[in-house]
Amino acid sequence: MAMTPNDQPARARFRDLIGRAMFRAVVIGLSSGIALRVLGQPVWSARILSWTLVLLVLFPVVNVSSVLFDEVRRKDWGFAVIAATVLGLLAYGLISRLP
Amino acid sequence: MQTADLYALLAGGLAGCLGALVGIGGGVLLVPILNSVMGLPFTEAKAVSLVAVLATSSSAGLSNRRLLNARLAVLLLFFSVSGSTLGAGLLMRFSESTYQLVFGLTAAVIAAVMFVRLNKRNVLPADADPGMLGGQFHDDDTGRDVVYRVTRVPLAAAVSFAAGVLTSFIGIGGGILIVPLLNSLCGVPLRVAAATSVLMIGVTAVPSLAAHWAHGFLGDFHVAGMTAVGVLMGFQVGRGISPRTQVRSLKLIMAGILVVVAVRYLGWR
Numbered sequence: 489m490a491m492t493p494n495d496q497p498a499r500a501r502f503r504d505l506i507g508r509a510m511f512r513a514v515v516i517g518l519s520s521g522i523a524l525r526v527l528g529q530p531v532w533s534a535r536i537l538s539w540t541l542v543l544l545v546l547f548p549v550v551n552v553s554s555v556l557f558d559e560v561r562r563k564d565w566g567f568a569v570i571a572a573t574v575l576g577l578l579a580y581g582l583i584s585r586l587p
Numbered sequence: 588m589q590t591a592d593l594y595a596l597l598a599g600g601l602a603g604c605l606g607a608l609v610g611i612g613g614g615v616l617l618v619p620i621l622n623s624v625m626g627l628p629f630t631e632a633k634a635v636s637l638v639a640v641l642a643t644s645s646s647a648g649l650s651n652r653r654l655l656n657a658r659l660a661v662l663l664l665f666f667s668v669s670g671s672t673l674g675a676g677l678l679m680r681f682s683e684s685t686y687q688l689v690f691g692l693t694a695a696v697i698a699a700v701m702f703v704r705l706n707k708r709n710v711l712p713a714d715a716d717p718g719m720l721g722g723q724f725h726d727d728d729t730g731r732d733v734v735y736r737v738t739r740v741p742l743a744a745a746v747s748f749a750a751g752v753l754t755s756f757i758g759i760g761g762g763i764l765i766v767p768l769l770n771s772l773c774g775v776p777l778r779v780a781a782a783t784s785v786l787m788i789g790v791t792a793v794p795s796l797a798a799h800w801a802h803g804f805l806g807d808f809h810v811a812g813m814t815a816v817g818v819l820m821g822f823q824v825g826r827g828i829s830p831r832t833q834v835r836s837l838k839l840i841m842a843g844i845l846v847v848v849a850v851r852y853l854g855w856r
Contacts, residue, residue: 510645511645511646514642514645514815514819515819518812518815518816518819519816521808521812522809522812522813522816525809525812530807530809533807533808533809533812534807534808534809537808537809537811537812538808540812540815541638541800541805541808541811544638544641544642544645544815545641545793545796545797547641547644547645547789548641548644548645548786548789548790548792548793549790549793551786551789551790552661552664552790555657555658555660555661558657559661567658567661567662570661570662570665571661573665574661574664574665574668574790577665577668577669577672577794578668578790578793578794580672580794581668581671581672581675581793581794581795581797581798582793582794582797584797585675585797585798585800585801586801
């Protein structure tokens with residue numbers, strides 16, 4: 489998770505917790521997907537790997553949300569608007585590609 | 588495990604190691620390896636490379652916080668994500684040889700700039716004003732607190748936009764453009780540039796990966812999964828090596844990679 493110099497320890501720990509939980513989920517997902525492939529279960533492997541990929545895509549979204557939260561908390565509206573715009577672009581990039 | 592799996596794992600490991608050392612996603616090496624060595628179609632190699640970029644960025648997000656300049660990152664992300672979104676919309680419009688020529692030339696120019704400015708440190712006196720986008724950090728190389736100021740922001744914005752377009756067109760994360768730019772032309776120390784870039788490349792890859800995924804370029808996800816596992820392991824290796832690596836060595840590694848990439852893409856023609 490992205491962190492600014494003014495982060496409070498409690499909030500930093502919370503972000504750390506979320507980041508590590510997501511990262512572990514990615515590691516477990518990748519390992520399970522590959523193991524299932526090796527065990528001859530290609531359909532389940534593809535299914536799990538695709539969901540792991542969704543989780544990987546969420547990582548940067550959470551990072552930018554974290555920066556947005558920081559800027560709003562500091563009432564630095566200029567950077568908050570930029571971060572919100574980046575999130576909007578990401579949402580457009582994802583939603584416009586949904587089947 | 589098949590030979591192809593091993594190649595994917597090793598290529599991902601190399602990309603992850605580079606990500607930890609110099610803040611690039613490793614796409615510049617992954618795409619040629621996946622395409623030329625493993626024989627994947629170029630479009631699938633690009634898509635797998637984007638997954639590796641995301642994996643590198645996610646790994647780095649847990650370890651680079653001290654050096655990350657989040658404000659600079661989010662400002663430049665506005666431009667790089669715009670470029671990536673535009674590039675994703677034009678994904679099938681141009682020929683691959685055009686992209687290879689442009690990228691080879693760009694890599695050659697950046698390598699030249701890095702070699703010329705190899706010893707430039709981009710640091711100010713400890714009491715200097717870092718400005719709105721600058722910052723400070725403790726430099727393990729010198730054991731001192733370092734202050735830096737970001738210059739040439741419009742240039743950084745333009746190159747970030749170009750890096751975003753390239754992310755969609757040739758499957759790289761754009762770090763190979765952003766890190767040398769921030770370091771050599773915008774006054775950002777290399778380690779900060781690398782930490783900022785590695786956050787940026789993950790975000791920039793999202794619209795591009797979504798487009799590649801929607802076009803069905805990711806296949807059955809198996810190669811992407813193996814490559815991502817390689818990235819996660821390689822990143823840990825790179826992080827272990829990083830504290831013992833001097834900034835000058837990092838610059839040399841990066842310039843060397845750029846030369847290889849330039850020769851590869853220009854020599855192909």
